[in-house]
Amino acid sequence: MQTAGPSQPDLPAIPSKRYFTIGEVAALCDVKAHVLRYWEQEFDQIKPVKRNNRRYYQQQDILLIRQIKSLLHEQGYTTSGAKQWFKSQQSGxxxxxxxxxxxxxxxxxxxxxxxxxxx
Structure with a gap:
């Protein structure tokens, strides 16, 4: 399953594999690894599998990260505004x-x- 993020056609397609390293996700989402670690702390929805002190992301995590990037960088949401957006989506x-x-x-x-x- 190859997917480009919503409203982000410049991002590469997501390869069809089960797990991705933080470096791969950073490249697929065009963000730095430290930003992914920060967003993981801020957004409960990002839940990478952790094995041997390493993070492994799945396709749904990448889609979620792309959505967060879109909210923050393209749509002008603050971090708390983006959190509220997700909260309204879950209960909406x-x-x-x-x-x-x-x-x-x-x-x-x-x-x-x-x-x-x-x-």
Whole structure:
């Protein structure tokens, strides 16, 4: 499953593998590793698997990190505002989550189409 982040077409597609190191996630989300560690402390939703004192992220973590980046860097939210946004999403309308999933699916399909056209 390859996915570009919502409203972030300049980010690379997410390779179809189960676990990603912090360095891979930093490159896929175009943020520094220390920023990922900070966001992990600030946003309870980011839950990498920890083994032998190393973090391993999954695809849903990468999508979440891309959403956080979009909220903070593109949409102008503060950290507390972004936390509130996620809180409202969790307790809010299921229709919003459906629309976001649909938007991510469309973005993924567009990314696949671009890749196929290049071949």
């Amino acid at each position: 309308d299921e229709n919003i989550r459906y629309k976001e999933l649909l938007r991510q699916t469309i973005t993924e399909l567009e990314s696949i189409l671009v890749t196929l056209k290049k071949r």
